[in-house]
Amino acid sequence: MIAEELDIVIEKNGAMAFDNAIIAYEPIWAVGTGKCATPEQAQEVHSFIRSRLAEDTPVIGEKVRIIYGGSVTPANAQDLFAQSDIDGGLIGRASLDGEAFLGIVEAAKGAS
Numbered sequence: 001m002i003a004e005e006l007d008i009v010i011e012k013n014g015a016m017a018f019d020n021a022i023i024a025y026e027p028i029w030a031v032g033t034g035k036c037a038t039p040e041q042a043q044e045v046h047s048f049i050r051s052r053l054a055e056d057t058p059v060i061g062e063k064v065r066i067i068y069g070g071s072v073t074p075a076n077a078q079d080l081f082a083q084s085d086i087d088g089g090l091i092g093r094a095s096l097d098g099e100a101f102l103g104i105v106e107a108a109k110g111a112s
Contacts, residue, residue, distance in 0.1 A: 068090070
């Protein structure tokens with residue numbers, strides 16, 4: 001599914017279409033559930049996305065920001081953000097709780 005979505009854009013516009021883009025990945029099974037992929041699972045998909053873009057245009061594979069959006073919390077943020085191909089998070093529900101959001105921001109600072 002992810003390959004198909006990327007390929008549609010690449011075939012019509014090339015990977016340069018992602019030059020100023022930020023790609024957010026959230027597993028379909030995580031949407032609205034409060035469940036989070038393991039850091040290893042998320043890293044595997046982020047790496048795939050980056051590699052697929054690099055096949056077409058290496059500089060885009062290196063440059064594109066890919067963030068994770070599946071139920072990021074203070075408890076899992078640092079482990080997620082420590083992964084080499086995860087460039088940050090798309091914070092949903094946790095952004096409504098100031099303390100939780102602060103914990104995620106602090107985790108992001110610690111992982112960079």
